[in-house]
Amino acid sequence: MKVEAVDAFYLAMPDIEDIGDGSQDMLLIRVRADGLTGWGECEASPLVSIASLVCPMSHGACRPVLDSVIGQPLNEPADIHRIVTQVRARSADLLQADHALSGVEIALWDLLGRKEHAPIHELLGFARPFPKTAYASVLFGETAQETLNKAKQIRGEGFNAAKFGWGSFGRGSVREDEQQVEAAREGLGDDATLLIDAGTVWHDDVEAAIARLDVLKECGVAWLEEPFVSSALRAYRDLAALASPVLLAGGEGSHNHLMAENMIDHAGLGVVQIDAGRVGGIGDSFLVARYADGKGVQFVNHTFTSHLALSASLQGYAGLETHALAEYPVESRPLARDLTDGRITVDEGGHLTVPTAPGLGVTPRIDVIQQYMRDVEIKVSGKLLYRTPDPLG
Amino acid sequence: MKVEAVDAFYLAMPDIEDIGDGSQDMLLIRVRADGLTGWGECEASPLVSIASLVCPMSHGACRPVLDSVIGQPLNEPADIHRIVTQVRARSADLLQADHALSGVEIALWDLLGRKEHAPIHELLGFARPFPKTAYASVLFGETAQETLNKAKQIRGEGFNAAKFGWGSFGRGSVREDEQQVEAAREGLGDDATLLIDAGTVWHDDVEAAIARLDVLKECGVAWLEEPFVSSALRAYRDLAALASPVLLAGGEGSHNHLMAENMIDHAGLGVVQIDAGRVGGIGDSFLVARYADGKGVQFVNHTFTSHLALSASLQGYAGLETHALAEYPVESRPLARDLTDGRITVDEGGHLTVPTAPGLGVTPRIDVIQQYMRDVEIKVSGKLLYRTPDPLG
Numbered sequence: 001m002k003v004e005a006v007d008a009f010y011l012a013m014p015d016i017e018d019i020g021d022g023s024q025d026m027l028l029i030r031v032r033a034d035g036l037t038g039w040g041e042c043e044a045s046p047l048v049s050i051a052s053l054v055c056p057m058s059h060g061a062c063r064p065v066l067d068s069v070i071g072q073p074l075n076e077p078a079d080i081h082r083i084v085t086q087v088r089a090r091s092a093d094l095l096q097a098d099h100a101l102s103g104v105e106i107a108l109w110d111l112l113g114r115k116e117h118a119p120i121h122e123l124l125g126f127a128r129p130f131p132k133t134a135y136a137s138v139l140f141g142e143t144a145q146e147t148l149n150k151a152k153q154i155r156g157e158g159f160n161a162a163k164f165g166w167g168s169f170g171r172g173s174v175r176e177d178e179q180q181v182e183a184a185r186e187g188l189g190d191d192a193t194l195l196i197d198a199g200t201v202w203h204d205d206v207e208a209a210i211a212r213l214d215v216l217k218e219c220g221v222a223w224l225e226e227p228f229v230s231s232a233l234r235a236y237r238d239l240a241a242l243a244s245p246v247l248l249a250g251g252e253g254s255h256n257h258l259m260a261e262n263m264i265d266h267a268g269l270g271v272v273q274i275d276a277g278r279v280g281g282i283g284d285s286f287l288v289a290r291y292a293d294g295k296g297v298q299f300v301n302h303t304f305t306s307h308l309a310l311s312a313s314l315q316g317y318a319g320l321e322t323h324a325l326a327e328y329p330v331e332s333r334p335l336a337r338d339l340t341d342g343r344i345t346v347d348e349g350g351h352l353t354v355p356t357a358p359g360l361g362v363t364p365r366i367d368v369i370q371q372y373m374r375d376v377e378i379k380v381s382g383k384l385l386y387r388t389p390d391p392l393g
Numbered sequence: 394m395k396v397e398a399v400d401a402f403y404l405a406m407p408d409i410e411d412i413g414d415g416s417q418d419m420l421l422i423r424v425r426a427d428g429l430t431g432w433g434e435c436e437a438s439p440l441v442s443i444a445s446l447v448c449p450m451s452h453g454a455c456r457p458v459l460d461s462v463i464g465q466p467l468n469e470p471a472d473i474h475r476i477v478t479q480v481r482a483r484s485a486d487l488l489q490a491d492h493a494l495s496g497v498e499i500a501l502w503d504l505l506g507r508k509e510h511a512p513i514h515e516l517l518g519f520a521r522p523f524p525k526t527a528y529a530s531v532l533f534g535e536t537a538q539e540t541l542n543k544a545k546q547i548r549g550e551g552f553n554a555a556k557f558g559w560g561s562f563g564r565g566s567v568r569e570d571e572q573q574v575e576a577a578r579e580g581l582g583d584d585a586t587l588l589i590d591a592g593t594v595w596h597d598d599v600e601a602a603i604a605r606l607d608v609l610k611e612c613g614v615a616w617l618e619e620p621f622v623s624s625a626l627r628a629y630r631d632l633a634a635l636a637s638p639v640l641l642a643g644g645e646g647s648h649n650h651l652m653a654e655n656m657i658d659h660a661g662l663g664v665v666q667i668d669a670g671r672v673g674g675i676g677d678s679f680l681v682a683r684y685a686d687g688k689g690v691q692f693v694n695h696t697f698t699s700h701l702a703l704s705a706s707l708q709g710y711a712g713l714e715t716h717a718l719a720e721y722p723v724e725s726r727p728l729a730r731d732l733t734d735g736r737i738t739v740d741e742g743g744h745l746t747v748p749t750a751p752g753l754g755v756t757p758r759i760d761v762i763q764q765y766m767r768d769v770e771i772k773v774s775g776k777l778l779y780r781t782p783d784p785l786g
Contacts, residue, residue: 010773018453022486025451045451045487047773051444052489056767058418058438060411060559061592085596092593092622093415094438095648096445096489166453199454200485203478204651229485231651234658255488258597258624265627266659374449379770380403380440 001034001115003072003083006104007389008053010046011372013333020139020166020199022304023329023336028364029103031111033074038111039364041309043277043302044099050376052096053104054385062093065100077123080108081283088256088280098255098280105281106312106360113359119315121354124286126319129354132326133161134346135195137304139331140167144176144183151187154330160350161325162188165197165225170208178215185219193325195249197225204232209239216246223271225249230259233266240268247271252302256280257287264288264297273327275302276312285316289323299323305332306339311360314344318354326352335372339364366391394427394508396465396476399497400782401446403439404765406726413532413559413592415697416722416729421757422496423782424504426467431504432757434702435496436670436695437489442496443769445489447778455486458493470516473501474676481649481673491648491673498674499705499753506752512708514747517679519712522747525719526554527739528588530697532724533560537569537576544580547723553743554718555581558590558618563601571608578612586718588642590618597625602632609639616664618642623652626659633661640664645695649673650680657681657690666720668695669705678709682716692716698725699732704753707737711747719745728765732757759784 012025027046031038042049057063068086073079084105091097109120121129136159141147147164154162164184169177185194196216202208209227216224224246228235230253240248247270254260255278263269272292274285285301292299299320301313310329317323328346329336340362346352355361369391378386405418420439424431435442450456461479466472477498484490502513514522529552534540540557547555557577562570578587589609595601602620609617617639621628623646633641640663647653648671656662665685667678678694685692692713694706703722710716721739722729733755739745748754762784771779 012449012451016450016452018450018456020453022452022455025449043486045445045448045455045489047448047771047778048441048444048487048489051441051771052438055438055440056405056418057409057411058405059409059415060413062415062438063411088622089593089596092646093436094441095492096438096441099488200482203482229481229649229651231649231655233651233655253485256622256624258622258626262624262626262655262659266655374774375772377770377772378440378444379768381767385440 001074003031003033003069003074005032006066006069008050009369009388009391010050010374010376011335011369012374013335023332026305026336027103028369029107031104031107033111036111036114038107038114038359039308040103040106040110040312041277041306042099042103043275043305043309047376048096049100050386051378052094052100054378056380061090063090065091065097065104069104074108074112077112080105080112083108084280084283099278102277102279102281105283106276109282110359117358119356119361120282120359121315121318124315129318129356130321131351131353133324133350134159134326134328134352135161135163135193136330137163137327140164140169140180142167144179147180148183148187151184155188155192158346158348158350161193163195163197166199170198170201174211177212181215181219181221194219194221195223195225196221198227200226200229202227204228204235206235206238210242213243213246221246223247223249225273230254230263233263236267236269249273252278254279257284260288261291264292264295269297271298271300273300273302276316277309282312282315285313289317289320293320293323300325301327303327304329306336307343307362308340308360308364310344311355311362314354328352338368341365394467396424396426396462396467398425399459399462401443402762402781402784403443403767403769404728404762405767406728416725419698419729420496421762422500424497424500426504429504429507431500431507431752432701433496433499433503433705434670434699435492436668436698436702437492440769441489442493443779444771445487445493447771449773454483456483458484458490458497462497467501467505470505473498473505476501477673477676492671495670495672495674498676499669502675503752510751512749512754513675513752514708514711517708522711522749523714524744524746526717526743527552527719527721527745528554528556528586529723530556530720533557533562533573535560537572540573541576541580544577548581548585551739551741551743554586556588556590559592563591563594567604570605574608574612574614587612587614588616588618589614591620593619593622595620597621597628599628599631603635606636606639614639616640616642618666623647623656626656629660629662642666645671647672650677653681654684657685657688662690664691664693666693666695669709670702675705675708678706682710682713686713686716693718694720696720697722699729700736700755701733701753701757703737704748704755707747721745731761734758
């Protein structure tokens with residue numbers, strides 16, 4: 001079969017809050033071939049990603065993403081790899097391309113899985129998926145008391161691991177950060193895994209991060225996530241040398257597998273975190289997982305949005321038994337929470353199981369798409385390049 | 394003063410050819426403050442970059458670029474650094490942001506230079522600019538004969554250095570590539586500097602690059618540029634170990650100074666090439682130049698478009714005497730060739746001098762903008778987010 005159509009839907013909550021909650025909007029991608037439909041999600045700015053799908057060509061290595069997708073053969077996993085390689089060569093100078101490509105690639109896998117009646121992890125060659133320990137992923141409370149309450153609630157819901165991040169962490173005094181981390185530990189209890197996410201707040205300022213190491217060690221924090229931006233390899237490496245036993249985690253900013261591998265090689269990472277909706281798709285996340293496994297670095301998904309995105313980010317390491325943690329969003333907005341028919345649930349022991357139904361194993365609901373859809377229209381020189389398609393069409 | 398307005402103009406040739414010629418379109422940025430105007434150019438997809446300037450916020454770290462620019466104080470270089478830092482923090486998850494920011498940042502420098510009646514290199518702290526040996530930068534001919542003719546013509550025009558790149562190089566047989574390189578050397582003569590640009594054609598395939606090393610050595614090629622994509626640090630390093638005396642050059646794909654510094658640290662580069670219109674602007678290119686200088690790596694501009702872009706990319710290393718080469722576009726399309734009042738010329742000895750007039754020292758012509766302007770209109774939920782502004786407005 002051949003890729004016949006790729007459609008993009010910009011979905012958003014009615015009001016977007018100025019906080020680190022990435023579940024407030026999404027770009028959903030629909031791919032069609034031979035009567036079948038596949039879905040994917042970009043963890044990216046919807047409007048900018050749409051523009052990168054349809055923009056006019058600038059030159060031979062700066063073309064719209066869809067130029068390298070529409071009409072392409074799609075019969076086996078190698079075809080997806082070929083399409084990805086082609087997008088990257090022909091859109092090499094189009095920076096946003098990797099983010100838009102990610103959703104397209106996921107949708108191609110979903111479609112192929114539905115055609116083959118196989119889950120994507122099976123198409124990747126995994127004999128079986130292993131259950132993962134879900135860690136509840138939340139923002140810090142506005143106060144330490146609020147963080148304490150969140151932690152208690154998470155523990156009460158059966159989670160044995162939790163991550164707190166963003167909010168004011170790293171922006172105020174060291175003492176305020178200490179109180180936040182102490183509150184998280186107190187609320188979770190001593191026997192749960194506690195993770196802290198600094199959300200790149202210190203850019204590449206190693207001293208600012210060092211000032212918070214003591215409390216992380218005292219509170220038994222398993223990893224400190226994204227103290228710095230992904231490119232700050234030197235800063236990561238310098239901090240890693242001082243942070244033990246706290247591991248450094250990062251990688252979600254990678255927009256191809258090589259960038260993540262560079263972090264594994266040169267940033268002293270203990271944990272690499274990959275979002276299939278940003279890194280170029282499931283194929284790239286699978287490559288990073290394999291590379292991390294070979295280097296003794298823990299692989300974990302990055303997911304803060306829907307269960308479609310969650311399934312996509314789990315596929316690439318579903319069959320790696322020793323990479324046993326998984327990020328699990330627990331305070332998503334209604335858009336992300338309600339998007340899919342089928343959800344990935346956490347059992348009483350705090351574990352999740354990667355779906356075994358064909359493709360991603362979950363499907364977007366058309367009524368939810370209709371409810372949150374934003375109409376977009378892009379014209380260049382009077383020519384309509386993009387208008388939001390009909391979700392029923 | 395404060396940044397009052399930022400306008401973006403999408404300019405393009407009437408017909409865009411599917412070749413590696415980046416001079417076929419551009420995104421021009423105009424910044425206004427206190428009755429003054431500054432101009433910058435993004436080496437990037439115009440439509441996608443415009444979208445990143447004005448897109449709706451997705452969350453706190455995925456905002457439109459202009460949110461962090463409009464209304465900001467602009468009185469000294471530190472203000473530009475602060476604006477850049479703010480864009481990167483608040484648009485961290487917006488991949489295209491660095492490309493759009495680049496043109497904005499350049500325009501802020503241009504405006505500040507005009508206010509201070511000083512060239513940008515002076516604002517950067519350079520005591521004086523040093524002349525650079527211009528290398529004529531062209532695409533390979535379609536045949537070896539055509540490349541031979543181009544090389545002869547370049548030499549006849551007084552250039553003592555030239556770079557040939559893209560076209561079919563690396564895509565066909567090793568013998569065909571050998572013939573191309575031999576033709577370039579023959580046309581230039583033995584005493585000129587010959588550089589070869591592979592345009593990332595081998596992605597990260599070291600063997601494909603190794604197969605071309607012999608001819609590069611035999612023809613005295615000074616550097617092989619971009620055998621691989623910027624992220625392929627391992628491939629670069631492995632090739633560098635075999636390439637001597639041919640240096641490896643790369644870095645134009647870097648979209649912040651840290652990425653380029655990582656290439657210097659881990660890719661075995663002999664030459665780092667930075668486009669101010671992509672790396673985040675003149676400030677980031679200055680940081681890379683300083684870093685390269687400290688590491689014994691040669692810094693050189695990347696420029697294939699207008700003399701506005703050329704001036705911007707020269708500023709960051711204008712005062713570094715030992716970094717003495719400069720890329721000089723010689724077969725630009727009329728849009729890029731005619732854009733500016735004032736051009737950077739090459740003297741009889743094959744040298745260029747960085748402008749010493751205020752700001753960038755060259756200014757876009759309004760009639761050229763009018764001639765090549767493409768009208769763009771972007772609407773979300775019925776609201777007009779962007780419409781091409783009046784260049785006379």
